[in-house]
Amino acid sequence: MLELFVSGSEKNSGKTFVTAGLAATMQSLGYSTCVYKPVQTGAIEKNGFIQAPDLAVVKFIDPYIKTYFSYLLKNDAIPLISAELEKISINKEVILQDYASIRRDFECTLVDGTMGLATPLADDFLEQDLVKMLQLPVLLIVSPTENSVNNTLANINQAVKSGVKIRGVIINDCPEVIHDLNIKSMPKLIEKYTDTKILGVMPHVENLKDINPNDLISNVLTGIDIESVFDVKIAKLEL
Numbered sequence: 001m002l003e004l005f006v007s008g009s010e011k012n013s014g015k016t017f018v019t020a021g022l023a024a025t026m027q028s029l030g031y032s033t034c035v036y037k038p039v040q041t042g043a044i045e046k047n048g049f050i051q052a053p054d055l056a057v058v059k060f061i062d063p064y065i066k067t068y069f070s071y072l073l074k075n076d077a078i079p080l081i082s083a084e085l086e087k088i089s090i091n092k093e094v095i096l097q098d099y100a101s102i103r104r105d106f107e108c109t110l111v112d113g114t115m116g117l118a119t120p121l122a123d124d125f126l127e128q129d130l131v132k133m134l135q136l137p138v139l140l141i142v143s144p145t146e147n148s149v150n151n152t153l154a155n156i157n158q159a160v161k162s163g164v165k166i167r168g169v170i171i172n173d174c175p176e177v178i179h180d181l182n183i184k185s186m187p188k189l190i191e192k193y194t195d196t197k198i199l200g201v202m203p204h205v206e207n208l209k210d211i212n213p214n215d216l217i218s219n220v221l222t223g224i225d226i227e228s229v230f231d232v233k234i235a236k237l238e239l
Contacts, residue, residue, distance in 0.1 A: 002031065003103065004167065005136040006162040007113040009128065009155050012146040014172040016054040017208060019112045022139075022229065024062040025220040026108045029236050031187045033108040034066040038095045038130065039083075039121055041114070042076035045075050050074070054112055061213045066106070070098045080120040099134055102186060108128035108230070111136060117159045138168040139199070139229060142190070143234030144174055144183040154187070156194040168228060175204050192236060 001192070006022070008015035012025070012135040019035060027033040030036070040052040045176060051166070071090055075082035083090050103109045117128040131138055140150050169190055187198045200223050205211055220226070227234055 001103065001106075002005055002026070002108040002232060003111075004109075004134055004230065005111045005113060005131050005134065005138045006142055007131070007138050009142045009147045011115045013141045014146075014202070015141040016057050016112055017082050017205075018055075018139075018141050018170055018202060019110055020058040020061040020173050021112050021202070021216045021220045022224075022226075023058055023065050023108075025217045025226065026230075027062055027065055027219055029226075029234060031108040032106045033110070034102060034219065035063075035110045035112055036099060036102050037067070037069045037112040038081045038099070038128060039071045039073070039090060039114055040083045041067050041073045041079055043072045057208075058112075061216060067103050068098070070095050070181070078119055079114055083122070092122065092125055092130065093223045096133060106142055108206045109159055112192075112236045115163055117155065117164060128159055128162050131164050132162075137165045139167050140169045140196075141172050142169055142173050142186070144180075144186050146173070146205075149189055152190065153180065153193050155198055156157045156190070160194070160196075166194075166196050167231070168197045170200045170202060170229075171198060171226060172202045173204050174201050197228070199228050 006015055006019045023033050023035050033071050036056045037054055044053055054068050058065055058067050074084040074087055075085050100159055113127055119127045171187055192219055202223050
């Protein structure tokens with residue numbers, strides 16, 4: 001069984017976009033795949049229904065991928081604040097039980113995080129605590145244009161210090177032509193100062209709504225080391 005927690009180094013890292021791409025790719029390779037988002041904030045109302053926007057991205061890329069959530073909150077603040085505003089208590093035992101039930105039915109399960117590993121979900125319960133509770137390795141998504149080098153290094157090292165297992169880093173939304181030396185140096189600096197491997201680079205996409213799902217899968221297969229991401233040998237990739 002392939003299981004992975006996908007987290008962003010900061011809010012606008014493109015975590016959900018990469019999650020959708022990975023899920024669609026694994027599904028295309030023959031793995032029954034689902035995406036579970038324990039806590040979704042910023043829920044939107046559409047056609048009389050409340051939708052989880054991050055899971056809607058996954059469905060847009062591949063409508064056959066099963067998606068699940070435990071908490072759907074309308075406010076777009078951090079989960080702890082959003083839940084308080086809606087007078088809801090986020091219970092880690094509910095998340096644990098939901099995840100245990102969901103994962104049994106799939107060969108590949110991706111857990112989509114919130115705004116970063118240090119994000120408070122409830123009192124004395126950060127996203128990194130959730131990761132450790134679920135006993136999952138973390139794939140960290142970093143945007144070189146949105147996330148500074150120093151914050152990225154600090155986030156990775158703090159996560160490792162707290163006991164989180166970082167499987168690797170994906171550099172997402174990378175410009176085709178890079179003039180900024182900070183952006184150009186980010187992959188090398190991450191590997192040098194965090195002992196964490198860069199497992200792939202995803203290109204900049206001008207408008208996510210216009211992307212062709214097949215093109216996204218192609219970008220994942222050419223730009224990401226899928227076998228290292230999931231720590232598995234994939235027969236189809238060896239052909």
